[in-house]
Amino acid sequence: MSRIRFHPILGTFIASASLMVAGCYSFQGGGGFPSGIRTVYIEPFENRTVQVELDQQLFQKLTDRLPRALGTRPGSEQNADAVIRGRILNYDDVGQNYRPGQTGGNIDVLTYQVSITVAVEIIDRQRNVVLWDTQSLVGRGEYRRDTQKDTDGRETALNHILQQIIDGAQSQW
Numbered sequence: 001m002s003r004i005r006f007h008p009i010l011g012t013f014i015a016s017a018s019l020m021v022a023g024c025y026s027f028q029g030g031g032g033f034p035s036g037i038r039t040v041y042i043e044p045f046e047n048r049t050v051q052v053e054l055d056q057q058l059f060q061k062l063t064d065r066l067p068r069a070l071g072t073r074p075g076s077e078q079n080a081d082a083v084i085r086g087r088i089l090n091y092d093d094v095g096q097n098y099r100p101g102q103t104g105g106n107i108d109v110l111t112y113q114v115s116i117t118v119a120v121e122i123i124d125r126q127r128n129v130v131l132w133d134t135q136s137l138v139g140r141g142e143y144r145r146d147t148q149k150d151t152d153g154r155e156t157a158l159n160h161i162l163q164q165i166i167d168g169a170q171s172q173w
Helices: 008-024 054-069 149-172
Strands: 040-043 082-100 107-124 129-143
Touching: 008 082, 054 082, 054 107, 054 149, 082 129, 082 149, 107 149, 129 149
Parallel strands: 040 082
Antiparallel strands: 082 107, 107 129
C-alpha cells in the first residue's frame, strides 16, 4: 500500500491559500445588519421597575457589547443609522428550588431566580422602518443565597437579555 506524502512547503502553501480565500469573503453590515447600518445609537431604557439601578446596568452592557456584536460602531443620537430603544417592564427575584427545613415545618430555599422582562425595538433611521421588535423578552439568572448574591443572578439575566437581542437582531438577515 502506498502513502501519499505532502511536501512541507506544499502544505504551507495550501494552508495559506485557504486563509486568503476565506479572508476574501465578508458579511455586509458585520454581525447581520443590512449593509447601510454602520452606526447605532442605544437609548437608555425606560425603567418601570423599583430596581433603580437596573436601567444603568442594562445600558452599560448594551453599549459595551452590542455594537461590536452586531458589526456596527456606536453613533450619536442625531447621526446614527439605527436606534435601539426599550423598556424594562418587570423584575422578579423568587425562590426556585426548595427542600424541607431542618427545624419543624420550615422550608429552605436552595436557589433563586432573577427574571427581567424587557421590550426592545431596533429602528432603521434612514428608511424609518422597524428592523426588529419584541414586546416581551425575558432574561433569567439563577443563584444560591448560601454562596452567591442576587447581583449574580441579575448579571446572568442581563447577559441573557443581551444575547437574545443579538440573536434576534441577527436572525432578521
